[in-house]
Amino acid sequence: xxxxxxxxxxxxxxxxxPIMLLFSLFLLLxxxxxxxxxxxxxxxxxxxxxxxxIGSGWRQAHVALRRxxxxxxxxxxxxxxxSAALALLAGRPAFAALRQDARVPGLADLDLATPxxxxxxxxxxxxxxxxxxxxxxxxxxxxxxx
Amino acid sequence: MxxxxxxxxxxxxxxxxxxxxMLTRGLPRLHGPLNVACMAALAxxxxxxxxxxxxxxxxxxxxxxxxxxxxxxxxADALSVTMVLVTALVAGCVCLYALVDVPPRQALVxxxxxxxxxASANGAFLTGDLFNLYVWFEVMLMSSFVLMALGGEAxxxxxxxxxxxxxxxxxxxxxxxxxxxxxxxGTLNMAELAARVPALGQPALVSVVAVLFVVxxxxxxxxxxxxxWLPASYPTPPVATTALFAGLLTKVAVxxxxxxxxxxxxHDVGFTHGALLWIAGLTMVTGVxxxxxxxxxxxxxxxxxxxxxxxxxxxxxxxxxxALLGAIFFTIHNILAKTNLFLIGGVxxxxxxxxxxxxxxxxxxxxxxxxxLFLVPALALAGVPPLSGFWGKLLLxxxxxxxxxxxxxxxxxxxxxxxxxxxxxxxxxxxxxxxxDPARPPAxxxxxxxxxxxxxxxxxxxxxxxxxxxxxxxxxRAAEGLLAPTAYIEAVLRA
Amino acid sequence: xxxxxxxxxxxxxxxxxxxxxxxxxxxxxxxLLVLGNAVNLLIMTMxxxxxxxxxxxxxxxxxxxxxxxxxxxxxxxxxxIVINFGLLAFSLVLTASARAIAGTVDPHELVGPxxxxxxxxxxxx
Numbered sequence: 186x187x188x189x190x191x192x193x194x195x196x197x198x199x200x201x202x203p204i205m206l207l208f209s210l211f212l213l214l215x216x217x218x219x220x221x222x223x224x225x226x227x228x229x230x231x232x233x234x235x236x237x238x239i240g241s242g243w244r245q246a247h248v249a250l251r252r253x254x255x256x257x258x259x260x261x262x263x264x265x266x267x268s269a270a271l272a273l274l275a276g277r278p279a280f281a282a283l284r285q286d287a288r289v290p291g292l293a294d295l296d297l298a299t300p301x302x303x304x305x306x307x308x309x310x311x312x313x314x315x316x317x318x319x320x321x322x323x324x325x326x327x328x329x330x331x
Numbered sequence: 332m333x334x335x336x337x338x339x340x341x342x343x344x345x346x347x348x349x350x351x352x353m354l355t356r357g358l359p360r361l362h363g364p365l366n367v368a369c370m371a372a373l374a375x376x377x378x379x380x381x382x383x384x385x386x387x388x389x390x391x392x393x394x395x396x397x398x399x400x401x402x403x404x405x406x407a408d409a410l411s412v413t414m415v416l417v418t419a420l421v422a423g424c425v426c427l428y429a430l431v432d433v434p435p436r437q438a439l440v441x442x443x444x445x446x447x448x449x450a451s452a453n454g455a456f457l458t459g460d461l462f463n464l465y466v467w468f469e470v471m472l473m474s475s476f477v478l479m480a481l482g483g484e485a486x487x488x489x490x491x492x493x494x495x496x497x498x499x500x501x502x503x504x505x506x507x508x509x510x511x512x513x514x515x516x517g518t519l520n521m522a523e524l525a526a527r528v529p530a531l532g533q534p535a536l537v538s539v540v541a542v543l544f545v546v547x548x549x550x551x552x553x554x555x556x557x558x559x560w561l562p563a564s565y566p567t568p569p570v571a572t573t574a575l576f577a578g579l580l581t582k583v584a585v586x587x588x589x590x591x592x593x594x595x596x597x598h599d600v601g602f603t604h605g606a607l608l609w610i611a612g613l614t615m616v617t618g619v620x621x622x623x624x625x626x627x628x629x630x631x632x633x634x635x636x637x638x639x640x641x642x643x644x645x646x647x648x649x650x651x652x653x654a655l656l657g658a659i660f661f662t663i664h665n666i667l668a669k670t671n672l673f674l675i676g677g678v679x680x681x682x683x684x685x686x687x688x689x690x691x692x693x694x695x696x697x698x699x700x701x702x703x704l705f706l707v708p709a710l711a712l713a714g715v716p717p718l719s720g721f722w723g724k725l726l727l728x729x730x731x732x733x734x735x736x737x738x739x740x741x742x743x744x745x746x747x748x749x750x751x752x753x754x755x756x757x758x759x760x761x762x763x764x765x766x767x768d769p770a771r772p773p774a775x776x777x778x779x780x781x782x783x784x785x786x787x788x789x790x791x792x793x794x795x796x797x798x799x800x801x802x803x804x805x806x807x808r809a810a811e812g813l814l815a816p817t818a819y820i821e822a823v824l825r826a
Numbered sequence: 827x828x829x830x831x832x833x834x835x836x837x838x839x840x841x842x843x844x845x846x847x848x849x850x851x852x853x854x855x856x857x858l859l860v861l862g863n864a865v866n867l868l869i870m871t872m873x874x875x876x877x878x879x880x881x882x883x884x885x886x887x888x889x890x891x892x893x894x895x896x897x898x899x900x901x902x903x904x905x906x907i908v909i910n911f912g913l914l915a916f917s918l919v920l921t922a923s924a925r926a927i928a929g930t931v932d933p934h935e936l937v938g939p940x941x942x943x944x945x946x947x948x949x950x951x
Contacts, residue, residue, distance in 0.1 A: 219882070224908060259353030259443075262614035266347055269339070272396075279339035318915040325922035356873055469909045476916055480923070486926050492851065495917055499858050500846070506906055507865045513899070514872025 193242075198240035205233035218306045224306030230308075231315040239331025243323045254320065263307030268299045337383070338392040338405045340376045340523035341415050341453040344369055346445035351505060352443040362442035363430040369446060370423030372452075377416030379507035384412050389822035391459070402521065404459035404823050409809035412454040414586055417663050418456070420791060421578045421670045422449045422612060428674050428784040437481050449475040451804075455583050460824055461519040464587060466696035468505065468551070472498055474665050475580060478572045479564065497560040501550035508543030512595075515540070521822075522823035524592045525816055534598045541603050542598040545610075548591070548807060552584035554644060555613035558637045562621065565630035565636070566686075570677030577636055580668035582662055585643045587610035589658065592643065592647055593813040597615045600650060612742045615641030617798035619749040627688045628676040628761070631753060632669070635712065638663050642727055646737055649730050655810035656803060657726030663806075664795055669789035675705045676778055678785070679761060691761035693823035702762050709758065711796065719795040725802075750783040805818060831871045838864035851931040857919065862910040866903045873899025902904045 209229035216222030237247035250257075272281040284298045347367035352362045372619045375723070382406055383390060393402035407415075437737065448771060451474060454467035480491040513519055515536060546557070553561040561581070561582045565573050588607075596603055618638025625631035641782055643665070646658025678701060683691040695702040711718035724747055731740035795802060838860055855859030873896050881890050881897040884908050 197689070197711075215898070255353060256356070259350050262346070262353065263350045263471060270343065273343075274334050274374045276335075278335045278392045278394060279343065280394045294618060300393060315915065318919055321919045322922060325919070325926055462905070466905060466909065469913065473916065474910060478922070480856060480920060483923060483927065487921065488927050492924060494856070496846070496854055499913060500861065501919070503858070503861050503865050506862075507868055510865060510869035510872045510902070511903070513869065514874075519902075561855060790863075826881050 194240045194265050198236050200232045201238050201289075204235070205229055209233065213300075213304060213308050215318050223260065223304035224311055225306045227311035229314065230312050234316060238319065239321060243320065247320070250316070254313045254316035256313070258317065259307025261306045261311070261313055264309065265303055267295060268302040268307075271299055273300075334347065334383075334390045335392045337376065338390060338407055338457065339394075340790065341380075341419075341457060341685075342405075342450050344373050344376065345450040345453070348448070349443050349446040352439070356439060359435070359438060363426065363433075366426040366442055367423055367430070368596050368788035369425055370419050370449070372414060373419035374423060374447070377412060377419050379415055380407050380412040381409075382477070382627060384409050385644055385805045385808070387812060387818060389812075389818050391822050392614065394491055403463045404522075404694045405457045405650070406459035406522075406823060407457060408812055408819055408821065409805060410437065410586075410813065411591070413659070414456045414582075415453050415665050415807065418449060418452050421666055422575065422786070424784040424788050425571055425575045425578075425674070426674045427787075428574070428677075428781050430780040431778040432569065432571045432677070432781065434482075434569075436527035438479055439572070442546065444474045444477050444747070448478065448575065448579070451689070452583050456586060459521050460526070461512065461521060461591075465502070465506055465509055468583075469589075469811065471501060471580065471583065472502060475576060479568050479576075481572070484567075487567045489562035493560045494564040497550060497557075500709065502545045504543050504550075508547060509538075511532055511540050511543070517718045520823065521590070521594055522816075522820040525820050528595055528598060536551055537598050538602060540591075541599075544591055545588075545603070546595065547605070548584045551608065551636050552588060552640050552644070553582045553614075554610050554640055555617050555637075558614070558618070558640075559797075561637055562633040565633040565650070566627065569681070570629075570673055572678070574670045574673035577632065578666045579615065579637060579671050581640055582643075582666055585640060585658075585662060586770065587646065589647055589655070589813065591741065593655070594816050594819070604648045604650050606737060607644055608736065610747075611641045611645035611648050611710060613641075614638065614644060615742055619746045619753070622753050623749055623756075625753075626688045628680065628688065628691075628757065631757070632672055632676060633689075634749065636669060638750065639669070639712070640742060641746070642724065645743065646727050646730065649727075649732050649734050649736065651734060652810050652814055652816070653726060653733065654730035654783075655813050656682055656807050657723055659806045659809055660726060660799075660803065661720075663802075664711065664723050664792070667788055667791050667795065668711045668720065671708040671785060671792065672705075672712065674781070674785050674788070678781060679705075682777075683761070688757065688760040694762045695737050696765070701777060701782070701785065704785050704789045705725050705758075705762060707792050709754040710751075713754050714747040717796055719792055719799065722796065722799040722803075749785070827875050828871055831867060831875070835864050835868050835871070838867065848858050851924060853923055855914065855917045859910070862906070862914075863911055864907055866910075869899055869902050869906070873902075 209226040211226075212221040212229060213226035215225055216226065234246065237249065255305050269279045272283055273279050275283055277283070280303075282298055349366060352400050355361060368373065380390070387409065387701060390407040392404065392405050395402055397403075417500060429441065429445075448471060451467045451470035455464055455471065458464050460468060471512070476491060479494060480487060511517060512524065515531060515533070516524055518524060518527060531537065549559040550560075565576060584601055592603065592607070615638050617635050618636075618641060622631075622634035622638060622775040639661070642661050643658045646654045646661065678698070679691060679694050681685045682697055685691060709716070712722040714724040725742060727745060728740050731737070731743070842857045842861035842864060845860060848854070848857070869923045876893065876895055878893040878895040879891050881894040921931060931933050
């Protein structure tokens, strides 16, 4: 593992990054009916990731991602397309909102809707593509300094 | 199939192909054939749409199910559907060509981004909302950036920098025009704008917005004097990319000009379309003069793109049914011929080892069939009868004479001669003479996929030439629909 | 208020043009960013500035509480910001590439010489 840039930053990110990721999920989940949403949520997550990459080194950050950022972005795009196509399957225009109340006995009442699914797709697509850019920039910066 | 599905497929199909490519990184051999199949399916969708709208009908669907004026409509009329169909054909041929042309390291990104480019072009053709048009233009710009910079050689980075800076500024001007138009009318639905702009009673303000649109679309369509980015950037990427750009990108901007300057900005035709006529003439002449001076195949063809945009703008500027018919016909002919010329140029350069005319040669001896196929788009581009370019120019010249604009007709005919000259320059310097470098070992045979792509495009040009009359009947309805857009407006607002 | 914002838009566009004309790709990218923001502000202003509630529908209601702000310009600007953001990210990567490959961010040095030897194909002499 590459040595951390600064021990203070390295320690701080360990506390801040989980909180930022939680906040980004919060933004995503409330997004389809209130301020928030997939894009904003994803940007917070990207900021958290960039912070982690600066604090712990980009190799470590790359490992932590598990999947390649391109795959994450493509999965997001696939989810967006599915949410658009679901409406077509139901005989409505593409992207029309479909809602379905689902009851999980003893746990919760869920209000499932395709806009929320679309938001998840946006979240993953924005996260994947922005991480690609962040990694490209970090990589270029390393090429230049070496 | 329902209209909703049929109208959404030109967007969803290529996007689905792009996602599939990205998610199946481990199966690179599938990507190229997948894209070819996707474009074939897209052409089928285009044909199905054309069967519905060829008689002047207009199909509408609202994304998300929100009606006008809030929702974003996708509108299919004869013009937009024709463009979707031609786009599918050309993109299919380019994907076929690219099966054996893209280096393995760049293949994944190439195959993933090309369908996105096609989807965004289709979005621009079908959308009935100005802001949505802006979004599709930006998606197109972003995917073309990626394709252009792919490979990352120094000349490519240079070309992309020019391309990026010019096009981003023009996009921003487009957005400013959209914002001002929204402030004036309170809507960005194109059908509603067509109804509201004349009632506004402020032709001067609308003219200001119209000028912003001319500059924005004009930069993207590469008209005089905003074209210098095109010959500087188009020759740099690989041929499979340039051919798609050459056929498609500038023509999307021409389509946007055709749409907005028949539907929305017809408040002061003397000013706006008068200016467009000057732009058209100067674009033709400067473009072809630039081309005549070139000795490199791709740069030469790039200047011809500019020159021929002039003909399309000329048809729009004259604003008569015949002129618009000529503009649409010429656009289709040009997309087919120009893409094909770039593909053939790519084969020539691979066999000859260079894009320089001086270093080429021996093409006729090595590939007599391809040399013959080269003549089809080259002579069509020059406007030699009975090929498609001749019919397009004939329609435009006739429309110019009817409008008593003799200067532009004279310019267009002179430009046609110079086009013929520079096509013959390629023929006599690169195709006919013996190889410039006889010591060079002969290259292998041309891959069958590339031969097929070139053959299909040449056959399309021949078909367009032979079937010029029935095509003109359908496109004539499209032109009439542009000039008297009541069907378009009612279809959107009453849907 | 509209007048003030009109001047702000004007000042931002001036600044953007100034930056776009500078001989550094980094300045050009920042100029594009400023230009994009100027136009976003223009759209916001053109959508009429009002003192009104956010256009959010309360739980159980069908319409937001009157008077509410026009949501369309906000949606336009949000979309434009997203697009600008993506393009800016790409431009930055491109600038970094230019620096790494050509060793300069001066557009004149980068794109100036038109007589650069054209790319050869297939390893010709």
